[in-house]
Amino acid sequence: MTTNRTGFPVRHYSSYRRQMKWLLVSPLLVFFLIFFVIPVGLLFASSFNPQIIGQVGFTSELTLDNYTRFFSRSNYMAAAGRSVLLAGVVSLITLIIAYPMAFVIAKTEHPGRNTFLLIIVLAAMQLDMVIRLYGMMVILGDNGLINQALRLVGLIQAETSVRLMYNFGGVVAGLVQFALPFMILTLVGVIRGIDPSLEEAARSLGAKRWRAFVRVILPASMPGILAGSLLVFALSISSYIVPALMGGFRVGVLPIHIFQQVAESARFQFGASIAFILFLLSAGAVLVYLHVGSRRSGGLA
Amino acid sequence: MGRRIPLLILVLAVAGFSYMLLPIVVVVLAGLTAGEFLTFPPQGLSLRWVVAFLQSDKYLSAFFFSFKLALMTMIVATVLGTAAALFLSRTRFVGRAAMRAFFLSPVVLPGVVVGFALFAFYISTGMGISRTIWGLWIGHILYSTPYVIGTVGAALAAFDISLEEAARSLGSSPWRAFRRITLPNIGQGIQAGSIFAFIVSFGQFEVSLFLSAPNSEPLPIAMYNSLRYQFDPSAAAAGIFAITLVTASVLLTNRLVNIRRLLERQQP
Known part of the structure; x- marks a missing residue:
């Protein structure tokens, strides 16, 4: 930036400013390097080490045994x-549940009501997942509210x-609960941007409201649909807590296997190889998401 | 407003909001139930489980542990995240978008994997912070900073640099120009970002899983450990306090920044 918008030359401090700017970002860069890039890199490197129970850390002995x-x-x-x-x-x-919700939020023009709906979505998104799952389990459990109600009206036997x-x-059911706010927030921006x-125009050419929706609005929201689906894919494939509680360890997904290998069997190298595979699946979805939504990605999503 | 929204979509949206909110309502009811657990139909309301929570060592200490951890996380995430957001808004170097994506990536990458990586890193480097609040702190900073960058970034996008x-060209020092002109304009964005950092840390589960120990247990981990075996209504009572905290935080955020604008797409 050699001149500012008022036309004054600011060249004399520009190189100084450029160095100052890098000072702003260097603490976080260093932090991410030491506590994100290096640990994750070392973990993936150790997945190419032979499996030795109880051993942590990278050694120079390389093998593909864990992947085999x-x-x-x-x-x-x-x-x-x-x-x-x-x-x-x-x-x-x-996507199916979130789209109507996002559509209603996007088309609510009253500022107070609109803000109210967004606050609800944001609060649900920020609330601890364990608490929301507690509620889900009270509703869906074997002695949960639904089963109690079914017994009460006699649709199923007492015991x-x-x-x-x-x-x-x-x-x-649990993962949809987890992912809904992310999908809604991705869709609202896109729908509002239509x-x-x-x-x-479609309406004035004689299209019914419903037909106009299916033929015009829905196709125009495709970028948001794609971006939101990829985001939700990445989030839900990574979740440990939802399969653990809602699946009761009976639905064996990759995060569950990682935890079992590491915390229960101390097989760090094999656990690391599963972690690497999970990371690639999740990061792959994220990369496509960034590509699809590069012009549309919002502040938080 | 109703006229522009087809009735079917409105009905589906109401059903969707019910699905999203019902579990939260159920937790509140379970924490306030008069019975041993929540039944249908409900047995009436009481504060017995709230009292049980306030007297329980397990949940109360976990609650305060999480609170302390979230405050510590908030401070570092706010400073590092704000500085990085300032850089990202002022630089034009080619890797800018990639750097932003890199800083935001912890939000969507598997927390279990990152927690595992940190756990192995602490042990293999002999840092001695595995299963301590310091180890958790580092993990939580990784997951909270992206929210600060997003929120402050949105405030900076609305600020005319x-x-x-102008202040600089009139002779102000860079620090003075920043403090007197920029900071007052983005201050509320920074506050909102720090609130986000707080709640994200307070509710963080996945990254904490490998990093917590019985004596350093955040609330979500404590609740998870009890929830695996039984429905303890005092855990639901702890949940009521967490729900109140999150709701208050989001309402406060709304007073600080325009949530509508924050959640709308931020143009580069």
């Missing part, structure tokens, strides 16, 4: 497949229950 |  083990054991491959399937299903369901959690469906005259 | 340049 992962890709040759059907239960780990099944866990990877289950993780991807789970994240895919959650992205789709979250029986319908299995609503501790299975794949329960984990999906030129209202597009819809008006 | 030529104001500061």
